[in-house]
Amino acid sequence: MIEASKLTEEFGCLVFNDKVMKQRLPKDIYKAVHKTIEMGTHLELDVANCVAAVMKEWAVENGATHFTHWFQPMTGLTAEKHDSFISPVDGGTVIMEFSGKELVKGEPDASSFPSGGLRATFEARGYTAWDPSSPAFIKDGSLYIPTAFCSYGGEALDKKTPLLRSMEALSKEAVKMLHLLGYSDVKRVNTTIGSEQEYFLIDKDFYKKRKDLLFTGRTLIGAPATKGQEMEDHYFGVIKPKVSAYMHDLDEELWKLGIPAKTKHNEVAPSQHELAPVFETANIAVDHNQLTMEVMKKVADKHNYACLLHEKPFEGINGSGKHNNWSVCTDTGMNLLDPGKHPSDNIPFLVFLMAVISAVDEYAPILRLSVASAGNDHRLGGNEAPPAIISIFVGDELAGVLKGVEEGTAYEGQGKVQMAMGANVLPHFTKDNTDRNRTSPFAFTGNKFEFRMPGSAVSVANANIVLNTAVAEEIAKLYEKLSAYSGDELKEKILEVLKEELSQHKRVLFNGNGYTDEWVEEAAKRGLPNLKSLPDAMPYWISDESIDLFTKHGIFTKEELHSRYEILLENYSKSIHIESLTMQEMVRKDFTEGLVAYQKDLTKEIIQKKSLIDGACAEHETGILKTLDKASAEMSKALDKLAEDTKTAEGKTEVLDTASYYQETILADMDELRKYVDEAEALIPDKYLSYPTYGQMLFSLR
Ligand code: ADP
Ligand code: MG
Numbered sequence: 001m002i003e004a005s006k007l008t009e010e011f012g013c014l015v016f017n018d019k020v021m022k023q024r025l026p027k028d029i030y031k032a033v034h035k036t037i038e039m040g041t042h043l044e045l046d047v048a049n050c051v052a053a054v055m056k057e058w059a060v061e062n063g064a065t066h067f068t069h070w071f072q073p074m075t076g077l078t079a080e081k082h083d084s085f086i087s088p089v090d091g092g093t094v095i096m097e098f099s100g101k102e103l104v105k106g107e108p109d110a111s112s113f114p115s116g117g118l119r120a121t122f123e124a125r126g127y128t129a130w131d132p133s134s135p136a137f138i139k140d141g142s143l144y145i146p147t148a149f150c151s152y153g154g155e156a157l158d159k160k161t162p163l164l165r166s167m168e169a170l171s172k173e174a175v176k177m178l179h180l181l182g183y184s185d186v187k188r189v190n191t192t193i194g195s196e197q198e199y200f201l202i203d204k205d206f207y208k209k210r211k212d213l214l215f216t217g218r219t220l221i222g223a224p225a226t227k228g229q230e231m232e233d234h235y236f237g238v239i240k241p242k243v244s245a246y247m248h249d250l251d252e253e254l255w256k257l258g259i260p261a262k263t264k265h266n267e268v269a270p271s272q273h274e275l276a277p278v279f280e281t282a283n284i285a286v287d288h289n290q291l292t293m294e295v296m297k298k299v300a301d302k303h304n305y306a307c308l309l310h311e312k313p314f315e316g317i318n319g320s321g322k323h324n325n326w327s328v329c330t331d332t333g334m335n336l337l338d339p340g341k342h343p344s345d346n347i348p349f350l351v352f353l354m355a356v357i358s359a360v361d362e363y364a365p366i367l368r369l370s371v372a373s374a375g376n377d378h379r380l381g382g383n384e385a386p387p388a389i390i391s392i393f394v395g396d397e398l399a400g401v402l403k404g405v406e407e408g409t410a411y412e413g414q415g416k417v418q419m420a421m422g423a424n425v426l427p428h429f430t431k432d433n434t435d436r437n438r439t440s441p442f443a444f445t446g447n448k449f450e451f452r453m454p455g456s457a458v459s460v461a462n463a464n465i466v467l468n469t470a471v472a473e474e475i476a477k478l479y480e481k482l483s484a485y486s487g488d489e490l491k492e493k494i495l496e497v498l499k500e501e502l503s504q505h506k507r508v509l510f511n512g513n514g515y516t517d518e519w520v521e522e523a524a525k526r527g528l529p530n531l532k533s534l535p536d537a538m539p540y541w542i543s544d545e546s547i548d549l550f551t552k553h554g555i556f557t558k559e560e561l562h563s564r565y566e567i568l569l570e571n572y573s574k575s576i577h578i579e580s581l582t583m584q585e586m587v588r589k590d591f592t593e594g595l596v597a598y599q600k601d602l603t604k605e606i607i608q609k610k611s612l613i614d615g616a617c618a619e620h621e622t623g624i625l626k627t628l629d630k631a632s633a634e635m636s637k638a639l640d641k642l643a644e645d646t647k648t649a650e651g652k653t654e655v656l657d658t659a660s661y662y663q664e665t666i667l668a669d670m671d672e673l674r675k676y677v678d679e680a681e682a683l684i685p686d687k688y689l690s691y692p693t694y695g696q697m698l699f700s701l702r
Pocket of ligand 2: 323450
C-alpha cells in the first residue's frame, strides 16, 4: 500500500519515464530521445542501443526478468509475447542482455491476428516497432515496451499506427494554420485526451456461474429486479466500504504505472462506477486506457469481484461508455479550444471551433462508425445514452458567439455571472459559461469537447483517429480559403469564411435534449444521419469520401480501409454468433434445469394438496404452472427458430450481408427468446436457478 506521504515518489515508480531517463541516460542520448518524443523525429540505432542497455539495467533492478513488445492488434485487446533477458555464456551460466535491435523491432507472426484480407496479399510476417513517445513500464515481472504493429508490407495492423499518423496530420495542418494566423513560434500541436471509464462490479462467484457473462460479457437472459435505477440513488452515492477498498487498490496500481487516475464515483446504474484520469497526449492516453481496463479486471479478481466492461451487461438499466474528452494544444502551451475571456475576438479559437463543427457534420457517419461495435450498438439509440444521431452541444455562450459570427454583429458576452445561492454563509463564486448537457453525443465542456459515444469496452483509438483526421481536413480546407490573405484583409476574410462555414454546418448544432423523439424527427428534417447499427453504417467506411479523406492525410491506404471494414464486420458477426450459441446453451441447459425442477415441485404440490384436502383447487400453484407451461412452449419455438437461423447465418459468406443478417434476424430472434425466458424466470424462485438473478448480481455488493 502506498502511504499518502510517499505518493509523489511512488507515482510512476514502474515507468521508464522522463525522470528516469534524465537520471540514467548520457546527456546527448537523453536529448536525442527527448527530441523524438517531443517532435516526433526519427531515432537512430546507436541511440536505441544505449537506451536499451539502460532500460534493461533499470528493469532488472526493479525485478523484471523478461521484456515484451506490447501492441494493440485489431482484436480490440492488447497483445504480448515475453522473452527473457538471459543469454547463455560459456560454462553453463547466463548474462542479462537487451539490444537496441530488440528494443526497436520485434517480429511476431502476423498470421494469427486479424488482418482483413491484407494477409492474402502480403506475407504472414509482421513487425512491431517501438513507440518511444509512450513510456515503457514494468508489469508482472516483465518490461513492457509499447509498440506499433504492421505487416511485412508496412500496412498497419493495429490501432496505434493510424493514431500516431492522425496526430501528425492534425499537427501539420494546425501548425500551418497557426503560422498564417501569426503564431509563428508554434512547432507542433498535440491532441490531448481524458477518457472517463465506466464499469460494473459484481461478485466473482456470481460471474463464474453465468455462461453469458463468461463468454460474451453481457447477460443474455434475466428478468429485471424489482428495483432498478429509478430512485436515482446510486449516482454519486456513498461508495460502499468493499468497493471503496477496490477503488483505492486500483488507484494505487494505476499510479505505479504512471496513470494519473483522478476521479472516482458511483454511476447511474446500481453497481456501476466510473474512473476518470487527468488528460494526457492522445497516444499515451489510449495506451493508458487499455492498461486501465486490464488493471481494473486484475484488481477486481483480487477483491473477489468481476469487473464488467461490456457496453450493456444488463438489460433495462444504463450501459457503460467511455467519454472521450478531446482538445488540441500547442507546444507553446495554448489550448486551441479555450475560448478565453473574449471568445468572439479569439480568432484561433473560432477557427478551430469551426473546424471541429464542420468536421463533425461533414464526417458524421465515419465518426459514428469509429465507435461502432456489437456491444455499443445496444447502447447507442437506447433511451439512456447518446442517440446514434451525432449533434454538437455548444451551450448558450458559444451559441451567442456563433450567432454573432453568422450575423456579422458584435457579441455582447454575458460576462461572469455571480452564483446566487440565497445563504450568505455559502461561498461566492462565478458560474461557468456553459451548463452541462448530458444528452449530447458531442458536447463542448469549457475548453474541450466531450465525445460521449465511445463504448466502455473498446479502445478509444478509433474515435480519435477519425476526429483528428476529419479536423485536420477541415483546417486544411479553411487554410486554402485563407492562405492568400494577410493583415486586416485576412481578418475580414476569416470572418467571411467562418460565416459561410457556419451557415453550411449549423444544422449539426443542437442544445436541446437529445434523448427525445422530437429530436429524432427534427434531426431527420435537418438531414442528419441516424445510423442505428454497425452494418447500417459500415458502407460509409469504404465510401469514396472516406477513402479520399484518409488517403489524403496518409492515415489509411485504401487497402487498410478495406481490411478494417472486413475485420469490423467479421468481429461483429462473430460476437453475435457466440452470443446466439451461448444463449441457446444457457436456455436449453441452465434455465431449463431450473424451470423443470420448479414445475416438478409445483406439480407434486398440486397433486398432494388435492389428495390431502377435500375440495382443494390449488388455484395459485396451478396458475403459475399454467403460465410457465405457456411461456415454455413459446420459448421452445423461439429457441428452435434461433437455432435454425443461426445455422443459416453460418452458411453466409459475404461480410456485410452476414453482419446485416445477424443484426436483423439473429438479434431479433434472441430478443424474442429472451422475452419468454424472462417471463418464466420472474416466476421461478432463485434457489431453483443454477445462476444468479439480476437482483442478486446488482444489489449484493457491500
Ligand atoms: P467534466 O466534469 O465537465 O466532465 P472534468 O474536468 O471532470 O470535466 O474533466 C473530465 C475529463 O476531461 C478528465 O479526464 C479531464 O482530465 C479531461 N480534460 C480536461 N481538460 C482537457 C483537455 N484540455 N483535453 C483533454 N481532456 C481534458
Ligand atoms: Mg465528463
